[in-house]
Amino acid sequence: MTKMSFTIFYLSRESNDWKKRNVYNVGNESIQGVDEMAVLVARKIRKTYGKRTLKQEVIKGIDLEVHEGEFVGIMGPSGSGKTTLLNVLCSIDFPTEGIVEINGKPLKKMKERDLAKFRREHLGFIFQEYNLLDTLTVKENILLPLSISKVPKKVAEKRLAMLVEYLGIADILNKYPNEISGGQKQRTSAARALIAEPSIVFADEPTGALDSKAATALLANLENINKERGATIMMVTHDPVAASFCSRVLFLKDGQIYTELYKGDKTRQAFFQDILNTQKVLGGDGYDIN
Amino acid sequence: MTLTSLVLRSMKKNVKHYYLYFFALIFSVTLCFSFVTIQYNPSVIEALEASGTATAGFESITYVLYFILIFFILYANQIFMKRRSKEIGLYQLIGMTKGFVFRLLLIENVVLFSLAAGIGMVLGFVASRFFAMILMKLMKNDAIVSLSFSMMAFSKSLIIFALLLAVVMIQIFIMIRKASLLSLFNAEKKADERVKKFSPFHMMMGIVGICLIAYGYYDSTRLFSVEGATTNNLLVNMLLILGSSILGTYLFFRYSVALIMNLIRKSKKGYLKITDVLGVTTIMHRMKGNASSLTLITVLTGLAVGIMTLSYISYYSSEADAKRLSPFDYILFDNKGIEFLNQLEAEGIEYEKTTFHLSMVNVKMSDLFNLDEKDAGYININQDAISPVVPLSDYKAINPEARLNDGETIITSYVDILSELLPLESGKKIRIHAGEKNYSLFIKDVREDEFFLSVLASASSPVLIVTDELFDEIQKNQNPEISTQIGINLVNEKDHEKAETLYKNLRERKIIEYDYQKTYKEYYDGNIALNGMTIFVTGFLGMAFLLTTGSILYFKQMGEAEDERESYTILRKIGFSNGELMRGIYVKQLFNFGMPLMIGLLHSYFAVKSGWWLFGSEMVTPMIIIILFYVSMYMVFGILSVFYYKKIVKEAL
Numbered sequence: 001m002t003k004m005s006f007t008i009f010y011l012s013r014e015s016n017d018w019k020k021r022n023v024y025n026v027g028n029e030s031i032q033g034v035d036e037m038a039v040l041v042a043r044k045i046r047k048t049y050g051k052r053t054l055k056q057e058v059i060k061g062i063d064l065e066v067h068e069g070e071f072v073g074i075m076g077p078s079g080s081g082k083t084t085l086l087n088v089l090c091s092i093d094f095p096t097e098g099i100v101e102i103n104g105k106p107l108k109k110m111k112e113r114d115l116a117k118f119r120r121e122h123l124g125f126i127f128q129e130y131n132l133l134d135t136l137t138v139k140e141n142i143l144l145p146l147s148i149s150k151v152p153k154k155v156a157e158k159r160l161a162m163l164v165e166y167l168g169i170a171d172i173l174n175k176y177p178n179e180i181s182g183g184q185k186q187r188t189s190a191a192r193a194l195i196a197e198p199s200i201v202f203a204d205e206p207t208g209a210l211d212s213k214a215a216t217a218l219l220a221n222l223e224n225i226n227k228e229r230g231a232t233i234m235m236v237t238h239d240p241v242a243a244s245f246c247s248r249v250l251f252l253k254d255g256q257i258y259t260e261l262y263k264g265d266k267t268r269q270a271f272f273q274d275i276l277n278t279q280k281v282l283g284g285d286g287y288d289i290n
Numbered sequence: 291m292t293l294t295s296l297v298l299r300s301m302k303k304n305v306k307h308y309y310l311y312f313f314a315l316i317f318s319v320t321l322c323f324s325f326v327t328i329q330y331n332p333s334v335i336e337a338l339e340a341s342g343t344a345t346a347g348f349e350s351i352t353y354v355l356y357f358i359l360i361f362f363i364l365y366a367n368q369i370f371m372k373r374r375s376k377e378i379g380l381y382q383l384i385g386m387t388k389g390f391v392f393r394l395l396l397i398e399n400v401v402l403f404s405l406a407a408g409i410g411m412v413l414g415f416v417a418s419r420f421f422a423m424i425l426m427k428l429m430k431n432d433a434i435v436s437l438s439f440s441m442m443a444f445s446k447s448l449i450i451f452a453l454l455l456a457v458v459m460i461q462i463f464i465m466i467r468k469a470s471l472l473s474l475f476n477a478e479k480k481a482d483e484r485v486k487k488f489s490p491f492h493m494m495m496g497i498v499g500i501c502l503i504a505y506g507y508y509d510s511t512r513l514f515s516v517e518g519a520t521t522n523n524l525l526v527n528m529l530l531i532l533g534s535s536i537l538g539t540y541l542f543f544r545y546s547v548a549l550i551m552n553l554i555r556k557s558k559k560g561y562l563k564i565t566d567v568l569g570v571t572t573i574m575h576r577m578k579g580n581a582s583s584l585t586l587i588t589v590l591t592g593l594a595v596g597i598m599t600l601s602y603i604s605y606y607s608s609e610a611d612a613k614r615l616s617p618f619d620y621i622l623f624d625n626k627g628i629e630f631l632n633q634l635e636a637e638g639i640e641y642e643k644t645t646f647h648l649s650m651v652n653v654k655m656s657d658l659f660n661l662d663e664k665d666a667g668y669i670n671i672n673q674d675a676i677s678p679v680v681p682l683s684d685y686k687a688i689n690p691e692a693r694l695n696d697g698e699t700i701i702t703s704y705v706d707i708l709s710e711l712l713p714l715e716s717g718k719k720i721r722i723h724a725g726e727k728n729y730s731l732f733i734k735d736v737r738e739d740e741f742f743l744s745v746l747a748s749a750s751s752p753v754l755i756v757t758d759e760l761f762d763e764i765q766k767n768q769n770p771e772i773s774t775q776i777g778i779n780l781v782n783e784k785d786h787e788k789a790e791t792l793y794k795n796l797r798e799r800k801i802i803e804y805d806y807q808k809t810y811k812e813y814y815d816g817n818i819a820l821n822g823m824t825i826f827v828t829g830f831l832g833m834a835f836l837l838t839t840g841s842i843l844y845f846k847q848m849g850e851a852e853d854e855r856e857s858y859t860i861l862r863k864i865g866f867s868n869g870e871l872m873r874g875i876y877v878k879q880l881f882n883f884g885m886p887l888m889i890g891l892l893h894s895y896f897a898v899k900s901g902w903w904l905f906g907s908e909m910v911t912p913m914i915i916i917i918l919f920y921v922s923m924y925m926v927f928g929i930l931s932v933f934y935y936k937k938i939v940k941e942a943l
């Protein structure tokens with residue numbers, strides 16, 4: 001089974017840090033940041049697992065930029081390193097080599113505590129397994145990331161109202177996760193990912209556990225939020241339909257970026273065809289197409 | 291592959307699943323074997339016989355111990371089996387029959403039990419000497435305890451253990467019989483049902499729970515009051531209190547806690563702090579599944595602390611009690627055995643002597659106590675009480691400040707079971723009569739904590755102090771059995787041994803008034819031996835309670851930590867740090883360990899308070915010591931479980 005990750009980058013309005021440029025040294029090269037509008041920048045990322053004798057390189061040098069307001073999809077066959085890449089980009093894991101910068105802030109230098117705070121304030125997450133706490137109601141789950149932040153209740157209430165409106169979950173706010181459908185759960189976790197107005201939202205296979213109707217609804221919601229609210233999203237997915245909602249799709253193969261497609265002015269249908277064609281070229285073998 | 295090799299192989303691979311259960315087994319054997327061994331230790335038997343204390347107490351407590359251990363092992367086994375339900379399901383999925391799986395588990399348990407019995411008996415053997423030494427120390431017996439192996443203890447423990455194995459296998463058999471494949475695969479998940487909505491019924495039950503506990507406490511304070519004891523049957527009342535506190539505790543955990551937690555979370559209107567998420571909401575949702583075990587732990591804690599405190603009160607009061615029975619080192623009546631004094635002088639032993647003249651009068655009960663006939667119930671207030679009287683001039687040896695006018699009296703030495711039930715009041719008149727003559731006396735003062743008459747002279751009645759003139763008059767009309775008491779205190783501690791021999795010699799020759807007249811030291815030694823054994827036995831039991839309840843809580847928390855691992859992953863991913871999560875977990879642990887402890891201690895406090903004076907003369911100090919001891923031991927388990935959580939949280943991301 002392949003996992004696709006779906007990353008949403010959503011530029012934080014308060015933060016202008018990303019405008020500063022950072023210079024790093026990787027090996028012998030010095031790497032220069034970064035295009036002004038990039039929310040996320042990854043340079044020369046490598047990720048190796050295992051010990052000396054059994055080394056396995058999962059990511060073999062990836063450069064990547066995600067700009068404000070983009071909806072980026074990452075596709076690739078099983079074992080191409082999609083989820084590893086997403087974990088590295090979203091600070092849950094660290095690259096063996098290379099730099100990840102979000103809003104101009106290098107993740108590597110942060111301590112555990114600062115990193116946690118950074119994730120809470122600047123990043124949003126949606127995972128395949130809904131990842132809701134089943135002891136909390138939908139509303140409590142959504143508001144969780146704000147629990148330590150200084151966002152005033154009035155503002156939070158406004159954002160909550162707006163998000164649940166967008167996602168169509170306004171009438172289940174006081175229910176527990178075990179009382180609602182899978183699609184509603186995933187929309188709840190999308191609301192949670194967006195409530196802190198993060199710079200970027202990472203989504204790992206968000207439609208993986210949904211039926212096609214619920215999946216389409218969720219993707220349409222995300223697309224909406226991306227277009228109207230300018231939310232930056234990065235999504236890993238193996239589903240070409242899901243990927244067709246993106247504005248740009250990266251294809252991974254063997255730990256490297258194989259190619260990328262832009263949607264441009266194309267219709268979703270046409271973009272979908274392009275994606276399918278690219279998959280064919282990539283070699284459909286490793287794909288698990290539903 | 292044979293069945294046995296399959297079992298051994300799977301055991302080797304799953305060591306980390308087994309260690310908990312294995313620990314519980316070893317612990318039980320150690321406790322059981324050491325306790326039985328003590329009973330067969332020659333030094334202990336000798337000491338017990340010497341002090342005239344029966345070993346019957348030991349015997350009966352052994353059965354209670356077995357009962358606790360069986361319960362504990364069954365509980366541990368249940369947790370253990372639940373964790374392995376997937377494995378058992380898998381065996382059946384690949385085509386093993388239930389019978390085959392049962393045989394597999396049988397072999398496994400035989401191996402575990404044998405190993406545990408081996409290790410536990412070695413540990414128990416060593417521990418038994420340590421425990422026996424504590425027992426001797428408590429009995430203030432200087433005998434040296436030898437390490438002795440008893441075949442009886444060995445075979446007895448083996449039989450118990452075999453029985454335990456049989457019970458465990460029956461439990462496993464029933465579990466396998468009942469379980470469907472599907473439920474085996476989901477057993478870990480369905481552990482605790484979630485609370486959904488709070489109905490008015492829940493709310494009501496929550497309030498009822500608190501009320502029941504309050505009623506139990508209230509009733510316990512009047513359990514031994516005259517009104518309480520007389521209007522109802524004592525036993526019925528005790529059962530009522532016990533029932534209402536236990537049921538109240540259950541309802542409290544089952545409904546009240548969730549109710550309170552829900553109110554807290556509701557008040558936050560959705561904006562939960564991380565401590566609320568990990569503390570308040572998880573506690574609330576788990577209450578349904580945890581209520582019964584928390585109730586059990588609370589009750590056991592209350593019981594353990596209660597019995598330990600009561601026996602410690604007795605132990606602690608050994609000296610005071612002996613002092614009450616014999617306020618002087620030696621006591622002589624009516625100058626019989628006065629040779630004792632000459633002998634002491636001959637031996638060059640210094641002593642101090644205090645003489646009291648005494649007589650007896652009849653006192654109207656209805657005057658002493660403020661009772662009308664209806665309240666008094668079984669006490670016949672129209673009866674007379676017989677009280678000793680002592681002249682003021684003699685009493686001045688005890689209380690030099692005492693003054694009396696004509697027609698006045700001081701009542702003293704009134705601390706006993708009765709003084710709790712029927713307090714005396716000063717400032718009123720009582721009627722007494724001696725022979726044919728009647729007197730009316732005004733109670734000037736009631737003094738409780740003075741004792742100077744031997745129990746043989748006072749018969750535990752309060753003593754009336756009267757003016758010398760009145761005493762002379764009374765004495766003319768009354769011919770009491772004992773008319774003087776000489777109290778003798780030795781000046782030097784070192785002379786005791788010699789004096790003791792002299793006294794006993796006289797007593798054997800029937801020169802002293804009564805042949806059952808004991809010296810202070812005899813009373814004291816008797817008390818210490820009896821109370822020492824009692825506190826040892828109850829302490830042992832209390833420890834067993836403590837260790838089992840602590841372990842059960844710890845096991846439970848381990849399970850909860852595993853269940854919540856996923857939540858920790860989510861929370862860490864969305865940006866909560868280790869430290870923030872741990873803060874919520876501290877709250878949860880404080881609740882899970884603190885709540886049963888607090889309520890259990892409260893239960894025991896009220897239980898002890900209602901009847902402690904039956905056991906001794908001092909409550910606060912023994913109680914505080916026992917509670918401090920218990921809490922500090924108990925905290926170890928709390929800390930262990932916090933460490934476990936720490937590990938899980940750290941691994942979560």
